[in-house]
Amino acid sequence: MPIHLHPDRLLPADPGVRALARRLYDSVRGLAILSPHGHVDARLLAEDExxxxxxxxxxxxxxxxxxxxxxxxxxxxxxxxxxxxxxxxxxxxxxxxxxxxxxxxxxxxxxxxxxxxxxxxxxxxxxxxxxxxxxxxxxxxxxxxxxxxRPRALFGRFGIDVLATTDDPCDDLAAHRALAEDPAWRARVVPTFRPDRYLEPERAGWAKAVMRLGEAADTDTSDYDGYIRALEARRRHFVEHGATSADHSHADARTDPLPSRDADRIYRAALAGDATEAETLAFRRHMLLEMARMSCEDGLVMTLHPAVRRNHHPPTLHRYGPDTGHDIPLRAEFTDALRPLLERYGTADGFQLVLFTIDETAFSREIAPLAGFYPSVYAGAPWWFLDAPDAIRRFQRSVTETAGLSRTTGFVDDTRAFCSIPARHDMSRRLDSGFLAELVAEHRLTEEEAFEAAAELVAVNPRRAFKL
Amino acid sequence: MPIHLHPDRLLPADPGVRALARRLYDSVRGLAILSPHGHVDARLLAEDExxxxxxxxxxxxxxxxxxxxxxxxxxxxxxxxxxxxxxxxxxxxxxxxxxxxxxxxxxxxxxxxxxxxxxxxxxxxxxxxxxxxxxxxxxxxxxxxxxxxRPRALFGRFGIDVLATTDDPCDDLAAHRALAEDPAWRARVVPTFRPDRYLEPERAGWAKAVMRLGEAADTDTSDYDGYIRALEARRRHFVEHGATSADHSHADARTDPLPSRDADRIYRAALAGDATEAETLAFRRHMLLEMARMSCEDGLVMTLHPAVRRNHHPPTLHRYGPDTGHDIPLRAEFTDALRPLLERYGTADGFQLVLFTIDETAFSREIAPLAGFYPSVYAGAPWWFLDAPDAIRRFQRSVTETAGLSRTTGFVDDTRAFCSIPARHDMSRRLDSGFLAELVAEHRLTEEEAFEAAAELVAVNPRRAFKL
Amino acid sequence: MPIHLHPDRLLPADPGVRALARRLYDSVRGLAILSPHGHVDARLLAEDExxxxxxxxxxxxxxxxxxxxxxxxxxxxxxxxxxxxxxxxxxxxxxxxxxxxxxxxxxxxxxxxxxxxxxxxxxxxxxxxxxxxxxxxxxxxxxxxxxxxRPRALFGRFGIDVLATTDDPCDDLAAHRALAEDPAWRARVVPTFRPDRYLEPERAGWAKAVMRLGEAADTDTSDYDGYIRALEARRRHFVEHGATSADHSHADARTDPLPSRDADRIYRAALAGDATEAETLAFRRHMLLEMARMSCEDGLVMTLHPAVRRNHHPPTLHRYGPDTGHDIPLRAEFTDALRPLLERYGTADGFQLVLFTIDETAFSREIAPLAGFYPSVYAGAPWWFLDAPDAIRRFQRSVTETAGLSRTTGFVDDTRAFCSIPARHDMSRRLDSGFLAELVAEHRLTEEEAFEAAAELVAVNPRRAFKL
Structure with a gap:
């Protein structure tokens, strides 16, 4: 059997709807790729081996x-x-x-x-x-x-305009700098600040990590104030290297504030290995709120994808390491979890918060209602397990009725598989086209609007949501 | 671009299915509107300014x-x-x-x-x-x-037969009485008893509210017995003015009984401002059960739409007041929450309980199974954020297989936007017609049954569920 | 009105898709029925009255x-x-x-x-x-x-190859033995070990039940060791009579281990009627883990369908008994609940765990991700309230994208209505055919693959998942 890539693949089966979907797809298939969140390593492009x-x-x-x-x-x-x-x-x-x-x-x-x-x-x-x-x-x-x-040749062939990587706060971002300074390189490859491990004192190795953070920031992190200053400094470093967002993933999305003397006390206890589980949890939730505060100040878009049980199968973790296929979703809750954050910053100038979920029950129940009121909140594209045709359709149908088309981020590939980037974006464009064609077929949208919306979903929404 | 309201809008795209859907829709589009739950002010019609x-x-x-x-x-x-x-x-x-x-x-x-x-x-x-x-x-x-x-002229043009308003228990219902006594007015405009604020001692202003309630009922509400008698009296007042239902919305749906001496003790403590949060919560849950008891006695249908975080953004509340777009859904739980209530009254003669949700996960998991066993329970129409074409389709497909077509309330517009009433009911009729046409297309229903069902969903189900 | 069973019933409405669906259905409609989980009584066939x-x-x-x-x-x-x-x-x-x-x-x-x-x-x-x-x-x-x-004649006419019953651990399985030894009977009727009541000390009658268990196993169950040995012995008895699976249903799916001295202490306390609610709960959760251990040893597939509130309406229970229509679903959680079990046995040779749910939110969020990583985990067919055309379609669309077609069990009728068995399997085959035809119509699968997959879902998946 040969591989046969049918030109109409993923378009709706109904012949009339398909005909329009195909025209919509043709109008966007060639647009440049914006990849505002993913896991490709910038060195791949810097070194071009x-x-x-x-x-x-x-x-x-x-x-x-x-x-x-x-x-x-x-x-x-x-x-x-x-x-x-x-x-x-x-x-x-x-x-x-x-x-x-x-x-x-x-x-x-x-x-x-x-x-x-x-x-x-x-x-x-x-x-x-x-x-x-x-x-x-x-x-x-x-x-x-x-x-x-080679990577750069493929990158060009793929038609990528902007690619965001995901990086450790201690990363010197040399590869990003090299690309930015390379006159032969014209696309944007921007880092993303991903501080999870520095915000979770319950993780093994946290104390060492914050010491490293202090070194990277040239700041004494032996107390809470220094730790906060180090984080702020590293965020600035990222901003200076083109970052537009900071990415966060914890087991839940809670953002409960701590008085700073409590934060300081827990910080010291955690460094000494004396903090209780309840304390480290409270600290992490407080720090997520702090990250929002910093986002208000330095302008980094805050992206959040909570509620995953990482490394579900410890024997596999021990033998093969993390990110080996056994992170399993948990129920997600946003409404109450984010209330302290949104009370403070939900309408703050320039603050932007992108909410991803792999618990799809949150799409219609929480994410769309939040994105449909707060000017800061965007509904993140369906992601990970949900980055698939039927799940994407459920997202379209669950989010749009409450939040419209303008409050979503557009597509996010979130991949470490570099060569899959065009296939993933192409899949998304096909599904957008099918969805919009169906709305037209039911006279919920005019054809003209559908063409406009198809282009916006690809070229406008990601730029707006991620400040590209 | 002109507004073009296509005659087939919202009907299924498949040409064969659409043809039947159109015939079904034509058979019900002209039926009178029953609006058993909404937020139009009766004075609008009484005064007709x-x-x-x-x-x-x-x-x-x-x-x-x-x-x-x-x-x-x-x-x-x-x-x-x-x-x-x-x-x-x-x-x-x-x-x-x-x-x-x-x-x-x-x-x-x-x-x-x-x-x-x-x-x-x-x-x-x-x-x-x-x-x-x-x-x-x-x-x-x-x-x-x-x-x-003017309001009355539009009311007539819209073809509304019954309109239920939502009213404070202290309301004298003068507007409803005026309409009922007006020989020039022939439609039914009935009040709905909405006692939330009187049942939640944790709310600011509760103590004053129950004093007002006592005045309205001419009853001393300084103890629990008087409070109960005042509520009963106000419900009677509503029944005398044509009310057929009482509407309830709290953060959860629990209905745990309290011994009456505990209820009395908490009531007094709450009046004195001394009740704990746990006590006021227990009191509210107990009172929801009491509301069911009263419904058994006075015949008011009990409607319940729990699990919303009201006024999610306090700065907006303080500046603009409540109901300004930032009530955000929470996860809803009915199975265990309603067990005490249904154990007591689930098969009681004449008792009726309508369950609404904006957490759509409850449709197939809890609401349809409950409505498919208890003669008292009805699955409320998809509501608020879910009152939209795709969400309505998910409701149809999630509830019908377990509860059939007869255990739903039919459409509820729940709107304060008077002029949107016909558009909303029309949307629902189009979607009902599409759904039924799809069942016929798959030979799950005969055409004859589909026509009968389409008419029942509009003209029978709301009368039955809301005792109109 | 006559009953008219349209040959295309339940196939997709789009004419092009339906044509392929019909051919797929024709290719599997006549295959033998495998019923790996259900509630028909083996005596029905043994006695053939x-x-x-x-x-x-x-x-x-x-x-x-x-x-x-x-x-x-x-x-x-x-x-x-x-x-x-x-x-x-x-x-x-x-x-x-x-x-x-x-x-x-x-x-x-x-x-x-x-x-x-x-x-x-x-x-x-x-x-x-x-x-x-x-x-x-x-x-x-x-x-x-x-x-x-008569039962045997119908059984033959229905084309059933394997039928699994559900049986009490104390059952002597005489009917199964009689069938196995009857030279005139050629199909397989196998028992299923269903020990719930013996694992829940909080249930009325538990102490007597474990005494009966001891008698059936000829083992002293007055201490925890004896109880464990009795359960192991009864499982062996089932294995010897052809059982391939053990079926479990509790209010939740947690599998938290207890040190054996705590298990022993709680066991004794429970027998004496002195165990607390927390203790009996901990014991039951520990015992579910023990059941997995035994499955690793004796090879019985473990099937799990948690999260139902049994006998929701006590007055109906008291008058009519259990299984009378008022078991109501609860929210289900698998990710954390099963972690201790899967950490121990998730990749153990020969261990198999089938996860059923009637909380359909778990399909895409937890069950498919688990079945898509652990070689032991299978996504159980949509069951009970979800064993219906639209729910099955949601299952297909929610599970397949993450777990593929091979990690599901195929259809399970789970019925006590003997005469409904062919209708139920036929419904499933129609829906499989429709789903696969839709994948082909969108060029996500070739026609050849669809035919192969249709046959596998009927004839391969249940044999693999249930070790038939």
């Missing part, structure tokens, strides 16, 4: 791919997870496992993305299967050796 | 309209919120803001309702836009000066 | 049927609930009530199943209505007297 083997590029680092193979009984080891550079044999083995288990991806976006990547990026003509595995591997490997498949 | 300016009629009091404009950056002040009668300049400014920001309503029911009102009630031909704002304003203002646009 | 009257067969024991009639005001007594064998008069009365209230089932799967049963199993041509009630009753009664309508 050729990619390694196909498995290291497309399988091992991508938990979307490895998790379903793991569920099907393939050990993560066989997929190259957590092993660093792979030998040719190891890479081929991983690739074969993928191809042998290709049917497990039926009905998933991973299948959709990978087929699009294989077909459109690498010109692969075979569908993955046991007997095509080696041929596809060879084809990709061959391509990866060509100059036109 | 001309409406004021277009902004005071269609924008300022309607938080559905103002919230999205606020999110788009328009201060509520500019929209006339909380300002009482508006000057011509202020009214025009508000109207212009609406027209300038018209695109923010794309995909929302507000846009749908307003376009239908503008087109069908006021004969406006232009779509709102910066350059049409003044022309539309003038057109509406002109119309509002005509006798045929 | 003629069924009683139509009401005792189709109404009284089926809470799906009686609950909506009860909601419509028909007393359960009139439907024969909890009355044992019915007189001819009582049976006819119950049957008439059903026919009189036939419209309350519009839009529900009960209507769909019953019409299919009446039409396809009993050859009834009339649709239930007041004036057809007696004629239909007579027709069914006549049929039930024929040898070809």
């Amino acid at each position: 050729p990619f390694g083997d196909p498995a290291s590029l497309l399988i091992s680092p991508d938990h979307y791919v490895t998790r379903l193979l793991h569920a099907a009984g393939v050990p993560l080891h066989d997929l190259g997870v957590g092993r660093g550079p792979l030998s040719e044999t190891a890479a081929r083995t991983a690739w074969r496992r993928l191809c042998e288990h290709w049917p497990v991806f039926r009905g998933t976006p991973v299948r959709y993305w990978l087929e699009t990547e294989l077909g459109e990026v690498f010109g692969v003509e075979d569908r993955p299967a046991p007997d095509t595995a080696d041929r596809i591997y060879d084809r990709i490997a061959e391509r990866l050796a060509e100059p036109s498949f | 001309p409406f004021g300016d277009p902004a005071s009629l269609l924008i300022s009091p309607d938080h559905y309209v103002t919230r999205l404009l606020h999110a788009a950056g328009v201060p509520l002040h500019d929209l006339g919120v909380g300002r009482g009668p508006l000057s011509e300049t202020a009214a025009r400014t508000a109207w212009r803001r609406l027209c300038e920001h018209w695109p923010v309503f794309r995909g929302t029911p507000v846009r749908y309702w307003l376009e239908t009102e503008l087109g069908e009630v006021f004969g406006v031909e232009d779509r709102p836009a910066p350059d049409t704002a003044d022309r539309i304003y003038d057109r509406i203002a002109e119309r509002l000066a005509e006798p045929s646009f | 003629p069924f009683g009257d139509p009401a005792s067969l189709l109404i009284s024991p089926d809470h799906y049927v009686t609950r909506l009639l009860h909601a419509a005001g028909v007393p359960l007594h009139d439907l024969g609930v909890g009355r044992g064998p019915l007189s001819e008069t009582a049976a006819r009365t119950a049957w008439r009530r059903l026919c009189e209230h036939w419209p309350v089932f519009r839009g529900t799967p009960v209507r769909y199943w019953l019409e299919t049963e009446l039409g396809e199993v009993f050859g009834v041509e009339d649709r239930p209505a007041p004036d057809t009630a007696d004629r239909i009753y007579d027709r069914i009664a006549e049929r039930l007297a024929e040898p070809s309508f």
Whole structure:
């Protein structure tokens, strides 16, 4: 079976609706990609080294791919997870496992993305299967050796205008600076401030982390004031290197203030290893509120995606490390959790808060109502497990009626799989076009408005929500 | 761009299904409107004064309209919120803001309702836009000066048979009485008993409120017995003035009984300002159960719509007052919360309980299962944020399979926007017709049954659920 | 009105999609039925006595049927609930009530199943209505007297290959043994171990139950060790009689371990009636973890369907007994609840855990993510209130994108209504076909894959998930 990428894929089945959807899609398919939140490493572009083997590029680092193979009984080891550079044999083995288990991806976006990547990026003509595995591997490997498949060349071919990375507050952002200073490089690659680990005293290694933070900021973090100043300094460093947002993910979204003397006391106790669980929790929730305050001051958009139980399976964590496919969603609550924050900053000039969820019950119940009142709040695109055609449709239908089309962020790829970026944005544009065509078909929107809205969702919403 | 109200709007896109949906819709579009729950003021009809300016009629009091404009950056002040009668300049400014920001309503029911009102009630031909704002304003203002646009004339033109208002227990219901006694007035306008503020000792002003209640009931409310007797008396007053339901909204739906000596003790403590938060909470939950007991005795249908965080943004509350667009939903729980109530009264003769939710997860999980067993329980129409085409479709698909078509209330407009009533009911009839046509298309219902069901949803279900 | 069972019922309305759906359905409609979880009594087949009257067969024991009639005001007594064998008069009365209230089932799967049963199993041509009630009753009664309508004959006609029953741990499984040893009987009827009542010390009668358990296992259950050994022994007894799974349902899914000395202490206290509520809860949660341990050892698939408030209406429980239509869903939580269990056994060889829910919010948020990582976890088919066309479609669209098609169990009828089994499986096959056809129509799956997947969902997934 060849890979066949049908030009109408993901468009609505009804012939009349599809015809309009296709025209809408044609009007936006070629627009530049804005990627305001993702996990590509800036060094990839700064250094522009050729990619390694196909498995290291497309399988091992991508938990979307490895998790379903793991569920099907393939050990993560066989997929190259957590092993660093792979030998040719190891890479081929991983690739074969993928191809042998290709049917497990039926009905998933991973299948959709990978087929699009294989077909459109690498010109692969075979569908993955046991007997095509080696041929596809060879084809990709061959391509990866060509100059036109280096990161910068692909970046250009993908039509990316802005790419945001996600970075540790202690990162010196040298790669971002190098790109910004490189006259041969014209796109924007901007860092994102991601301070989670510095805000959670209950995490192993927190005390060391805040010491490192102090060094990076050249500030004494042995007390709470120094810690706050260090965070502020590192945020400034990020702003100076082009950052427009700070990204936050904790087990919940609460933002309860602490009197500063309590914050100071808990901070010291946590450094000494003496803080109780209740105290470290209270501290983290207080710090999320502090992050909002800093956002008001330095202008970084605050993005929030709470309610994930990280590393659900400790044995896998210990053997393979984090981000290996077993972060599992929890119920999310925003209404009461964010009330202290929004009471203070919800209508503050320039403050912007993007809410992501993987508990989709929050879309219509909390996120859309919040984004439909507060000028600061934006409904983040469906993300992670929900970044898939049917889930995106549920998001469209759940959020738009309450918050309209203008209060969403537009698409966010959130990926570490560089080569999947165009496939992901293309999927989103197809789904936007289908949704808008359906609204027109029911006479809820005029055709003219639908064309305008399709372009805005791609080119205006992300710029507005992320201050690009 | 002119407003074009397509005759097939909101009907399913598939041509075959649409053809049947259109026939179903044609069979019910002209039926009289039953509005068993809403927020129109009875004095409007009793006094029949001309409406004021277009902004005071269609924008300022309607938080559905103002919230999205606020999110788009328009201060509520500019929209006339909380300002009482508006000057011509202020009214025009508000109207212009609406027209300038018209695109923010794309995909929302507000846009749908307003376009239908503008087109069908006021004969406006232009779509709102910066350059049409003044022309539309003038057109509406002109119309509002005509006798045929007075409240009673519109009421007649809208084809409303029964309209329920929502009223404070201390209200003397003079307007309702005046209408009932007016030989020139033939429709039913009935009050609804809405006692929330008298049941929540934690609210500011509660002690004064129960004193007022005592005066209204001519009963000494300085102890719990008197308080109960006063509530019973005011309910009787409402029943005597045609009320058929009592409406309740608290942060949760719990109905845990208190021994009466505890209720009495907490009541006295609350009056003295000495009750703890736990006590006032327990008292409120107990009182919701008491309301059910009274409903068993006086026959008022009990309607319940819990789980909203009222006045989420205190600065807006302080400046503009309540009901200004920042009530935000919370997770709702009914199964355990209502168990004490349903254990006692769930099968009691004549007792009826209508459950509304804006947490749509409760539809299939709790509300439909409860309404599908208890003869007293009805699934309330999707309401507030969920009173929109896609949300209504989710309700239809989530509730019907478990509770059938007969255990729902039919449509409830719940609006304070008088002129939107026909547009709202029309929307519902279109969606009912589409849903039923889809069931027929899949051979889950015969065509004959679909026609019968369409008529029942409009003309039978609300009468049954609300005892009209 | 005659019953008309349209050949395309439940297939998608779009003509192009329907054509493919019909071909997919035709390819699987005749496959043998695998019923890996249900509530038919094995004695029915072992004894093969003629069924009683139509009401005792189709109404009284089926809470799906009686609950909506009860909601419509028909007393359960009139439907024969909890009355044992019915007189001819009582049976006819119950049957008439059903026919009189036939419209309350519009839009529900009960209507769909019953019409299919009446039409396809009993050859009834009339649709239930007041004036057809007696004629239909007579027709069914006549049929039930024929040898070809005895349980074994119907079982053969239904094309059932494997039927799992649900059984008390103390059951001697004589009926299963009789069937297994009967040379005239060739299908598999396997028991399922259902130990809930033995694991919940807070339930009335628990102490007596564990004594009975001790007797059945010939083990002294006066201490915790004996209790554990007795449970293990009874599981072995089930395994020896063909069981492949153990089924568990508690108010929540938590699996928190207790040190064994605490388990022992609580066990003794509970036997003496001295355990606190917190202790019995902790014990039950610990025991669910123990059940997983035993599953690892004896190979029984663990199936879990938590979060139901059993017997919501105590007066109905007292008068009519359990399983009479008032078990009401609660919110379900799996991510944290199952973490201790999955940390220990989530990747254990041979361990399998099937997760059912009637809180559909868990599908995309928790169940699909868990089933998409853990090789042990399967997403159970939508069940009970969710075993209906639209809910099944939501399941398909919520689970597949994250977990693919291979991590689901395939259909589970879970019914005590023997004659509804073919109708239920047929419904599922139609819905699978429709879903797959829609994926093909959007070019998300090839036609060839869709045919393969349709067959696997029926014939492979249940065998794999339930180790049939």
